[in-house]
Amino acid sequence: MGDVAQRERLDELERYRTELTGYCYRMLGSAFEAEDAVQDTMVRAWRGIxxxxxxxxxxxxxxxxxxxVCLDALNAGNRRARPMDLTAATPVAQAQLNARPEVTWLEPVPDGRVLPSTAxxxxxxxxxETVRLAFVAALQHLPPKQRVVLLLREVLAWKASEVAELLDTSVASVNSALQRARATLAESAPADTDVADPLDEEQRKLLERYVAAFEGYDMAALTALLHEDATLSMPPYDLWLRGHDDITGWMLGVGEVCxxxxxxxxxxxxxxxxxHYHPDPEGGFSPWALMVIEITGGKVAGITSFLDVQRWFPLFDLPERLEA
Incomplete structure (x- = not known):
């Protein structure tokens, strides 16, 4: 194969990279594992083209x-989880930060890595909607092949016959797997969130008020922006809190360092x-957390603060620090 033909074949494969990464992310719950899976896919495809x-x-x-590739990966490891998949909410008076290194945590992902442009x-x-943390967490409750069927049929809109051909099975088997997957998801259905593509004026103002309240550490203002049953979690710790009273109580206690x-x-x-950048004793601000926000009914319903910033800030191309 000549150089030009090789380049054309590579370009043809590469144009599917983003959508494949989105598929693998939904399957695996990890941005890094998804990118590795897609790279493995591309290498196998190139060798077999x-x-x-x-x-x-x-x-x-x-x-x-x-x-x-994803099925092989899933057969070799545990499903990914969020703190609320492991324990009940903890009252703020009993709250402690307990790391769970044995847990394989669900991971965040930048939109640009997994959402291809479409008109x-x-x-x-x-x-x-289908890369939201709550949705991807719900997928983790499905056996791997049911996960495949649900994603291909309901997210990517494949025909049952196409899925059956991909999995080397029958249409009846695909339809049965889809029914079981739907039933499992119904038992742990992810909460709906407001559409935010793009943000409307009300959502922009809500987030502006959230930033002002958080940076000003104004708990009264923050309480007004949170649902009564809003949640706060902080992977890799298993602690999670429910309710604006417990959330603001935490922020005025252990969380006062923020x-x-x-x-x-x-x-x-x-x-x-x-x-989220934290005040640095030496001046300026250093990375502290990647804070993912979910909005429902015009208020903040969920805050997930991913604290492993050595992983997340480079992934999101974020500055290593902010100046004062």
Whole structure:
């Protein structure tokens, strides 16, 4: 194969990278594992491209390879979880930060890594909805092959016959797996969140007030922005709190170290997010957390602060520090 033909084949494979990464992220719950899975997919595809006979589309062939890579990965490890998947909410008076290194935590992802550009607003809305933390967490309750079927049928809108061909099974088996997957998800259905693509004026103002309240450490103002049953979690710790009283109580107790912080807006998992920078004793602000926000009914319903900033800030191309 000549250099030009090789370049064309590589370009043809690469144009599917973002959507494949989104698929693998939903399957695996990890941005890093998803990118590794897609890279493995691309290498396998490149090695086998000469044998690709074109009976299926190139896209379908790539999804078959990516599915097999993900199934191999899932057979080798535990499902990913959020703190609320492991324990009940803790009253603030009993709250302690307990690290759970044995837990494989659900991870955040930048939208640009997993959401391909599309001119169809409805398709964009579905894509964003199905990378939300709550949705991806719910997927982790499904056996791997049910996860495949649900994603291909209900997220990517494949026909049952196409999924059956990919999995080398029957249409009846695909339909049965889809019914079981739907039933399992119904038992732990992710809460709905407001559409935020793009943010409307009310949502922008809500987030502006949130930033002002958090940076000003104004707990009365913050309480007014939170649902009564809002949640706060902080992976890799298993602690999570429910209710604005417990959340603000935590922030005025152990969380008092966050007073004087700065928030830098980003986008993660189809929802608004902030890079949280902590006051540095040596001056300026240093990375503290990636804070993913979920909005429901015009108020903040969930705050997930991912504290492993050595992983998340480079992934989101965030500054190593902010100056005063």
């Amino acid at each position: 000469e044998k690709f006979e074109g009976r299926a589309s190139l896209r379908s062939w790539l999804y078959r390879i990516a599915t097999n 169809d607003p409805a398709e964009t809305a579905v894509s964003r 007073r004087g912080s700065r928030l830098l807006p980003v986008v993660a998992n189809g929802t608004p997010a902030f890079a």
